[in-house]
Amino acid sequence: MLIRFEQSVADSVLSSALSAYPNEAILLLRGKVEKEMILVNDVLIPPLATHGRGFSDFRGIMLPMDLRLVGVAHSHPSGVLRPSTHDLNHFYGRIMVITAYPYQSYSDIGVFNSHGERLPHEIVPDQNPQEDKEFL
Ligand SMILES: [Zn+2]
Numbered sequence: 001m002l003i004r005f006e007q008s009v010a011d012s013v014l015s016s017a018l019s020a021y022p023n024e025a026i027l028l029l030r031g032k033v034e035k036e037m038i039l040v041n042d043v044l045i046p047p048l049a050t051h052g053r054g055f056s057d058f059r060g061i062m063l064p065m066d067l068r069l070v071g072v073a074h075s076h077p078s079g080v081l082r083p084s085t086h087d088l089n090h091f092y093g094r095i096m097v098i099t100a101y102p103y104q105s106y107s108d109i110g111v112f113n114s115h116g117e118r119l120p121h122e123i124v125p126d127q128n129p130q131e132d133k134e135f136l
Helices: 007-020 085-089 130-134
Strands: 002-006 026-033 037-044 069-076 095-100 111-113 123-124
Touching: 002 007, 007 026, 007 037, 007 069, 007 095, 007 111, 007 123, 037 069, 085 095
Parallel strands: 002 037, 002 123, 069 095
Antiparallel strands: 026 037, 026 069, 095 111
16 A cells, blocks of 8 residues: 655645644545555644644544545654554544654655554645545
């Protein structure tokens, strides 16, 4: 399974982590799922998410019913680029994305499956137009 992030998504993940620091940032990831590939092309701020509420306070009950949700991204102000046991117990969707402090480059982003195994990912240019994103 290869994960592709549109560049604007990767940038949003890094910038939201940076602006939430020293708290955790949480973003919902939307995209398209294909056989051996997931393209993440949109991010959403989850309902009720506020700075100061970490992923540990985040509960699936707040999630909208949205078939395009492929997973959740959250930041680790500790700088540890791997999921905690708690994270894995609250795995939602197909992928878990973790951004580790200092949130400076794409190498501070890691993608994991529900077993905590790292998945390969790459950053691709944004694929406009908007109609394409709405088509599923
Ligand atoms: Zn975590």
